[in-house]
Amino acid sequence: MTSKHLYVFLLVLVGLSATAQDIFVSKITITGNTKTKEHVIRREILIQEDSTYTSTRLKDLIAQSENRVLNLNLFNTVNITRDTISDRDFVTLEIAVVEKWYIWPIPFVEFSDRNFNVWGGLDFDPARTNYGLYVFNYNLFGRNHTLKTKMKTGYHTKLGVEYRIPFLSSKTQWGLNTLIEYAAQNEVWYQTRNDSLQFFTNGKNNLIKTLKSKVEFSKRINPFSRIYIGASYENGQLDTSVPTSDYFSNSTGYQNTFGISLGQAYDTRDNIFYPIAGKFLSLRATAEGWKNIDWTPNLEISTKIQYFKKLRPKISTALAVFGTLKSNPTPPYSRRQVLGYNQIVRGFEYYVIDGTWGYTGNAAIRYQLVHKPKLKINLVPFENYKVLPLNIYAEAYVDVGQAGYKTNDPSNQLNGEFLYAGGLGLNVLLYNDRLLRLEYSLNSLQEGGFFVHFKKAI
Known part of the structure; x- marks a missing residue:
């Protein structure tokens, strides 16, 4: 050399x-x-x-x-x-x-329907709104404990208290979540026809009453993984005037539901409210028993997988899959909700599909139009909120989904059908955790529409 x-x-x-x-x-x-x-x-x-x-x-x-x-x-x-x-x-x-501020007494007026567009389809009927007071106490004792109190009346009545403790002490990895809630409605979603919810009301109050309680322990295994084990109880009472025979099990007007659940979650998302990078995987199994004149068992398994990747400084992708399966082939109507409730295929917001199984898949590509992590708002009199993190994204997306039930009402044409839709959207994220979605979707029924949402799609 x-x-x-x-x-x-x-x-x-x-x-x-x-x-x-x-x-x-x-x-x-x-x-x-x-x-x-x-x-x-x-x-x-x-x-x-x-x-x-x-x-x-x-x-x-x-x-x-x-x-x-x-x-x-x-x-x-x-x-x-x-x-x-x-x-x-x-x-x-x-x-x-x-x-942030940690005590939020929030007077509110809100729509009761499944989403904003369904309420709009009912002419924004003010009788279908709730009003009341939420009191959120975050970061109690400076230890990130959360106490939520709900007092709601109007279309629905709801009284509830929830207490969350992510970690029971500074040295343990165990946490606890407890909930007790009473709800009553003067109108009942009592069946599904033509892939739409059917409502029953007759002027009487409290046609359905529900009492729920839950206790769930969690343990952080490592910085990205947690396991969960919980127990729950729910009592439902249906007024005898409601014309349904299968809302609860065994064709009765009441039902006690006992549940034990076990789950695990893995989470590396950069922002849990609107992720741009990272992964989320969850698996949960819930053993239930529906009890009235007889005991009816059920095992439900659900999973969710999400993947987010930043391709360029302003371009990112999002992929997600959700699936659920019930072991009981003939659950009561109150336990058959799959698509159109918490899980939706965009473009099918007006429809619901009940079943014992179901899945969704979502894919999106996003372009960041605005990135203002420290936008100064001098007009705000509160020092903690003078800096507004603001992000706006343009999004193109495709959603698919399917759900089924073997003894389906013949009028429900979407039962077991493969659903798909695509569209364009504008997502506005404020303070890293407040989201507004404005979307136009075209579905596989060749129906197009403009939709408004206030939580993330993926």
Whole structure:
């Protein structure tokens, strides 16, 4: 080897060594958390003090840690900055957060139907609205506990209390979620015909009454995985004037439902409210028993898989699959809801498909039109909300789905049919967790329409 070749080799070796040079994180400090306990934030940080990382790895972990702290939904902004100490290989990290308000007494008026467009199809009937008060207490004791109280009347009556504890203490990985809720309606969705819900009302109050309770324990296995185990109870009472024979099991007007569930979730999404990158996988099995004059068992298994990838600085893709299966071939009507309720195929918002099995698939490509992570709103008098993170995305999407039930009413033509639709949308994301979706869809029935939604599709 000539001296010239040796010189070039040494230059390359030195360059590679510098590129791979380790950085020692000596200290992590947190500022801005006037109420939130430090351990709540530190639990989400993927970087450890007195630890060494490559420059590239440290950059990735900082970005992931910022997203994880934001996903707590306790802060409007989260910024992690590096400060070099004398030597470029030694750094400290500062985590600066801006806390949200944690007590929200919210008077509200809302539509009761499954989505905004269904309510519009009923002429925006004001009689089909609810009004009342939600009181949300977030971050109780500075430990990210949540207490939700619901007091609602109007088309529906609902009184409920929910308490969530992500971690029972600073040293344990176990959490707890409890719920108790009473609901009553003066109108009943009592059957499905022509792939649409049929309503019954006769002027009487409380045609159906429901009492629900739930206790669920969870355990974080690692920073991205949790397991869940829970028990639930539900009591339903149907007025004798409602003309249905299979709303509850055994053709009765009441039903007690007991359930035990086991689930696991894996989540690396950058923003749980509107993901751009990451994965989400969940699997849940629920063993139920429907009890009135007899005992009827059922096992339901459901799964959801989502994949998000950033292709370019402004271009990303989203893919999702959902599936559910019930073991009981003839569940009562109240337990047959599959598509058109919590799960939809876009373009079929006006329809419902009941069944013992069903699935959906979604694919979308998104282009970021606006990215203003620190938009200043000086007119806002509250310091915590003067900075508005604003993102707007254009989206093209395709949805598919199918659901079925073997003793289907002949008027329901979509039972067992393969459904598909495509469309274009505009998604507006405010404060990282408030979403408005404006979409135009064309479905496989050659029906087109404009739709409005307030939660993410994928």
